[in-house]
Amino acid sequence: MASPINEPSASGPMTESSLPGLPASAPADTPPSPSLTMQGTETQFQLVWRAFKAHRLAMVSLYILILLYTVAAFAEFLAPNDPHDVNARYTYAPPQELNLFERDEQGDWRFRPHVLGYEVEVDPVALRRTFVDDPGTKYYIHFLPKTHAYKLWGVIPSERHLIGVEGRRSVLFLLGTDRLGRDLLSRLIHGARVTLSIGLAGVALSLVLGVLIGGASGYYGGLVDSAIQRVIEFIRSIPPIPLWMGLAAALPRDWTPLQNYFAITLILSLIGWTELARVVRSRFLSLKSEDFVAAARLDGATDLRIIWRHMLPAFSSHIIATATLAIPSMILAETSLSFLGLGLQTPIISWGVLLQEAQNLRVLADAPWLLLPGLLIVVTILAMNFLGDGLRDAADPYGSSR
Amino acid sequence: MIQFIVGRLLAMVVMTLALSFVCFFIIQLPPGDVMTAYAAELASSGDSSGMRSAQLLRERYGLDQPFVVQYLKWVRNILSGDFGYSFNLKKPVSEVFGSRIGISLLVEGLAIVVLWAIAIPIGIYSAIRRYSVGDMFATVFGFIGLAVPNFLLALLLMYVIYLLTGTAVEGLFSAEYARAPWSLARLWDFLTHVWIPVLVIATGGAAQIIRVLRANLLDELDKPYVVTARAKGLSERRLIMRYPVRVAMIPLVATVGWVLPTVISSSIVTAIVLNLPTLSPILLRALLSQDMHLAGALILFMGVLTLVGTLVSDLLLAWIDPRIRTGTIDG
Numbered sequence: 001m002a003s004p005i006n007e008p009s010a011s012g013p014m015t016e017s018s019l020p021g022l023p024a025s026a027p028a029d030t031p032p033s034p035s036l037t038m039q040g041t042e043t044q045f046q047l048v049w050r051a052f053k054a055h056r057l058a059m060v061s062l063y064i065l066i067l068l069y070t071v072a073a074f075a076e077f078l079a080p081n082d083p084h085d086v087n088a089r090y091t092y093a094p095p096q097e098l099n100l101f102e103r104d105e106q107g108d109w110r111f112r113p114h115v116l117g118y119e120v121e122v123d124p125v126a127l128r129r130t131f132v133d134d135p136g137t138k139y140y141i142h143f144l145p146k147t148h149a150y151k152l153w154g155v156i157p158s159e160r161h162l163i164g165v166e167g168r169r170s171v172l173f174l175l176g177t178d179r180l181g182r183d184l185l186s187r188l189i190h191g192a193r194v195t196l197s198i199g200l201a202g203v204a205l206s207l208v209l210g211v212l213i214g215g216a217s218g219y220y221g222g223l224v225d226s227a228i229q230r231v232i233e234f235i236r237s238i239p240p241i242p243l244w245m246g247l248a249a250a251l252p253r254d255w256t257p258l259q260n261y262f263a264i265t266l267i268l269s270l271i272g273w274t275e276l277a278r279v280v281r282s283r284f285l286s287l288k289s290e291d292f293v294a295a296a297r298l299d300g301a302t303d304l305r306i307i308w309r310h311m312l313p314a315f316s317s318h319i320i321a322t323a324t325l326a327i328p329s330m331i332l333a334e335t336s337l338s339f340l341g342l343g344l345q346t347p348i349i350s351w352g353v354l355l356q357e358a359q360n361l362r363v364l365a366d367a368p369w370l371l372l373p374g375l376l377i378v379v380t381i382l383a384m385n386f387l388g389d390g391l392r393d394a395a396d397p398y399g400s401s402r
Numbered sequence: 403m404i405q406f407i408v409g410r411l412l413a414m415v416v417m418t419l420a421l422s423f424v425c426f427f428i429i430q431l432p433p434g435d436v437m438t439a440y441a442a443e444l445a446s447s448g449d450s451s452g453m454r455s456a457q458l459l460r461e462r463y464g465l466d467q468p469f470v471v472q473y474l475k476w477v478r479n480i481l482s483g484d485f486g487y488s489f490n491l492k493k494p495v496s497e498v499f500g501s502r503i504g505i506s507l508l509v510e511g512l513a514i515v516v517l518w519a520i521a522i523p524i525g526i527y528s529a530i531r532r533y534s535v536g537d538m539f540a541t542v543f544g545f546i547g548l549a550v551p552n553f554l555l556a557l558l559l560m561y562v563i564y565l566l567t568g569t570a571v572e573g574l575f576s577a578e579y580a581r582a583p584w585s586l587a588r589l590w591d592f593l594t595h596v597w598i599p600v601l602v603i604a605t606g607g608a609a610q611i612i613r614v615l616r617a618n619l620l621d622e623l624d625k626p627y628v629v630t631a632r633a634k635g636l637s638e639r640r641l642i643m644r645y646p647v648r649v650a651m652i653p654l655v656a657t658v659g660w661v662l663p664t665v666i667s668s669s670i671v672t673a674i675v676l677n678l679p680t681l682s683p684i685l686l687r688a689l690l691s692q693d694m695h696l697a698g699a700l701i702l703f704m705g706v707l708t709l710v711g712t713l714v715s716d717l718l719l720a721w722i723d724p725r726i727r728t729g730t731i732d733g
Contacts, residue, residue: 234417234420237708237712238421238424238704238705239666239667239670239704239705239708240663241670241671242704243424245670246425246428246689246698247428247431249432249690249692250692250694252432335551336553336671339553339671340671340686341690342686342689342690355554361560361561361564361570361572364557364560365561365564371561374554377554378550381548381549382545382549385545
């Protein structure tokens with residue numbers, strides 16, 4: 001299936017047509033890159049990387065994803081509050097406005113980031129609480145303060161955070177709080193770790209299954225191939241959500257969060273491997289008849305060696321691109337399942353679990369900031385899709401727009 | 403052709419059997435059997451006859467026998483119309499089905515119609531006017547349609563409508579029509595509600611179809627026959643609708659097969675968020691309370707529905723394109 005942005009467009013394929021060894025047919029508006037003078041000395045990685053860099057949207061997406069994964073990796077350090085910290089006083093508190101500057105005694109503006117405290121007003125009739133800014137209390141934001149203790153990656157003990165407020169009564173809720181007064185920003189940061197890693201882990205597992213099964217299917221052909229193809233067809237012809245729901249619902253309720261996490265990953269990959277297997281198989285089929293494979297076989301190389309040393313390098317970049325495009329569906333599946341209450345369970349925080357809080361229209365009307373995890377999901381998935389498309393275009397040195 | 407149909411039907415039977423096996427596997431997954439929970443519940447309410455009736459039900463559904471025997475019994479029961487018993491709703495599964503199946507199919511059917519009605523014109527347009535502003539919009543729409551989870555889209559629509567009108571849109575009928583017989587007024591009420599879920603379900607699938615149709619059509623537009631037709635002086639509109647669109651549509655008919663799983667999957671999530679009176683919220687509730695007979699039967703039903711839809715699309719495709727039924731190219 002071709003995507004709208006990988007047809008011969010202004011960016012990608014032009015660089016590809018100016019690859020070393022091919023006649024330089026690049027249109028006038030793309031000057032040949034200097035490395036063209038070093039004909040035939042570039043590694044495959046360099047070739048792909050150069051084609052990829054021309055894809056601007058994909059590069060931007062790459063930066064966004066690096067940022068997101070960095071945030072996920074250092075979640076404990078970056079989160080200003082403990083994500084499990086319950087604050088009964090501040091349930092559904094709206095986001096605080098962040099002020100970067102403040103007038104000092106002389107009337108000059110100085111850089112002193114701070115937020116205002118909350119004043120709680122209780123509506124005497126509806127008994128609803130509304131939060132308004134209290135200009136009288138200012139909480140100054142410190143860099144690298146010592147606040148709550150944590151262990152980075154469960155190993156390194158520390159109390160330092162990137163930002164935070166000091167003092168027992170100060171609060172910092174830059175993105176507001178949820179039903180239990182927990183800081184949404186901190187929960188989003190910690191949720192990123194779970195949601196983003198479950199996408200990677202699920203795809204890694206699917207990749208192993210897909211390469212093994214798809215490889216066997218394409219390499220051996222015949223009966224093995226048609227049997228595997230029927231299984232793949234079968235799995236792809238049933239709607240995945242009910243199947244996932246059924247499997248996830250059957251998980252024992254008394255499992256630890258970690259067991260739950262791995263079980264969900266496994267369930268997602270059980271269905272997710274089929275697309276990867278199909279790509280691997282078709283690549284295998286097209287490579288099997290190549291001369292270099294026949295040469296290796298005549299040389300007496302074992303099946304495993306032929307696959308590992310000769311065939312896999314020839315299509316690894318394709319696999320990486322397909323795997324990247326598979327991550328979004330994993331993330332979508334995880335968030336949908338968690339949203340429905342069948343996926344990850346509290347106390348695990350994932351973006352899907354966070355969105356569970358926003359299920360109710362009444363809650364949304366009062367606390368629309370609870371939809372923020374959804375925005376992050378959309379941004380992540382868009383970035384993954386663009387990155388995958390860019391990689392797929394770059395991985396194909398002949399620029400066939402398939 | 404007859405050989406093709408017979409082959410496809412056989413494949414369908416095998417697939418259905420495999421599906422039923424998977425569903426029964428899911429039913430069996432939770433530790434203990436449904437009766438354990440049922441009996442415990444009865445015992446805690448001090449009902450001593452509970453143990454006996456649990457034992458009777460156990461025998462009726464063969465819950466004390468090995469997996470394969472139980473499976474065969476389950477299949478035999480289904481073939482005779484007995485889908486099992488829902489212990490949470492305290493009625494046979496088939497009864498639960500009957501009351502909601504029509505609405506489920508109606509919503510999903512409408513969603514598919516709307517999906518095609520959105521996707522085909524946009525797909526054709528963005529292929530013909532490539533890189534135009536409209537095409538860019540379609541591309542952006544396509545990417546966003548793929549990136550926004552259905553439940554989020556449903557939530558957002560609900561929220562936006564609430565902000566604009568101050569009313570909560572949920573379900574498919576206003577309260578006064580929920581149990582009323584069909585009438586023009588009820589139909590109108592239904593239509594004012596149904597567009598939200600239909601739109602939500604259609605978006606994700608439409609994004610995919612637009613991408614496929616656009617790419618297919620772009621491949622066709624450069625072919626010599628198009629140039630020939632243009633050289634002969636055919637009007638552009640007639641030329642495009644007559645030839646390349648028809649060719650580009652052929653693979654699209656095949657996509658019904660994979661649109662159906664998507665549509666059914668997204669209709670489940672959407673229906674749950676919007677609280678529609680379809681089968682999906684029942685599936686969720688059944689799964690959450692591990693009422694596995696009901697859940698298994700529902701999953702089986704949704705799967706079979708997809709398989710039948712795929713079969714129909716395959717047969718249609720073979721009818722349209724002779725290359726497929728003779729096995730010249732892959733479907």
